[in-house]
Amino acid sequence: MPRQLVECVPNFSEGRDIAKIDAIARSVAAVPEVALLDRESDADHNRSVLTFVGPPDAVAEAALRAVETAAALIDLTRHQGGHPRIGATDVVPFIPIEGVTLADCVSLAERVGHQIWNRLRIPVYFYEAAAKRPERVNLENIRRGQFEALLAEMPALLERRPDVGEAACHPTAGAVVVGARKFLIAYNINLGTADVAIAKRIAKTIRFSSGGFPCVKAMGVPLASRNLAQVSMNLTDFEQTPMHVVFEAVRQEAERYGVEVVGSEIVGLVPKKALEMAAGHFLRIENFKPELVLENRMAEAAGA
């Protein structure tokens, strides 16, 4: 059977107490076959993000243990930070990496959601591809008013009922949002101008919400340290809207304003397939397919 790999990128409402974040990370790393790839904490946001991958069952188990550890260590009634949140573990997305579909990750999210309620008595909302109601596809709708508002509204308002569990926040751990989505590439393109208005206009042209590419979220921001403007993007499905298509579009739009692209940056990680697609495009490789790549052929031979 070919290798099956799922990524999980849970967010926790603790970004200052290293001992607590260590404990959560350890509960993930302790699960056999799970590889913890990255951990990042932000003291201002008072929030941490773990990135781990592994076979579906192992990743589900690691996610559950992380939620359990976070519930034991984090008291949301005492939490303050710059980032909106409703739970000790705030959001748990599952992402298909290899040999699994987005639908498989929806099933995984549902299973973990029910386990979180059954074992820990923390109510669960499903979001993105796992959403049970259209208005819950978007995380921000679920998180509106944050933990403090949810404490009162969950029992009172039908629209705030969780998807799993009783309609009351866990007293210290709040609620958890669990879901499934495709791999997200955080990609920023720097413009040879300090004029943020140009970056904002380009962002508006290319993003889906104002009529641009599907699977592109974008905004124009200043890059103060370098006196440049930046088009800051999330590519939510790079197979639908590839990196190179977005890059070329930003370059062309910038040209209309007499501005050059001076560089770009990837925040976090990028799947190799996105780079292979870009290389194939720019090198105009007519016969490009993943099987041309030595390492892909080796992985195939190893799996066969």
Added chain:
Amino acid sequence: MPRQLVECVPNFSEGRDIAKIDAIARSVAAVPEVALLDRESDADHNRSVLTFVGPPDAVAEAALRAVETAAALIDLTRHQGGHPRIGATDVVPFIPIEGVTLADCVSLAERVGHQIWNRLRIPVYFYEAAAKRPERVNLENIRRGQFEALLAEMPALLERRPDVGEAACHPTAGAVVVGARKFLIAYNINLGTADVAIAKRIAKTIRFSSGGFPCVKAMGVPLASRNLAQVSMNLTDFEQTPMHVVFEAVRQEAERYGVEVVGSEIVGLVPKKALEMAAGHFLRIENFKPELVLENRMAEAAGA
């Protein structure tokens, strides 16, 4: 310990009798941990190429078994074909893929070369990075006059003495050239013109032998089936002279003749690093490094 992988791409003087080629391929595939990635036979050349990878010791063992099988099945005194050759197994290059150096592959070539003589009594020449004399770096010098000339010249001429073994061809298996080299990318760029003279001029500009890029061999050829001219290249060290540098140079040179690049093709396989380098260049990723790639990070975590 990080994973160690060597590739071996031996050439055999049989491209018509499938049963014999199958037998050689089986002797490779039978070695544990060796993955046979590719096999190609050319009836006109009467020659076959196998591509396999694995840990150094396993690849060495597979190469030796393949040479043994080829010596048992191929009679060079009855061989005719369009490609120059001096042996039943004609040439055996070892290529560093992961966790090994070119120097490691030279040692491997030397070991296998001595085993070929000791076990099979076939004399061995070393070439490319494993060459013991400067004039033997280039394979064509060793192969001059082919098997038929070598039969007479090896015992008679000092300059044709093998590097390992006695100065006489094996009566039916001839001699073998063993060596080590970097990964070679066969890369062709198609021009929007039928004028082969332009492809030839561009090839001359970019290839090392006439003052161009190090690590680029190039020639201009007609692509008759599409009525196009092609710059056909071997990139012998893509880390020294990257694919995207060559592509841009060919594009710029073609522009001088008012000709467009209409496409390109990879013959055989390309290492992912070459594509990552190209994507990083064309997308102008300022912070590019292999650790940004999800799959590289996963492999790193698995090896740690």
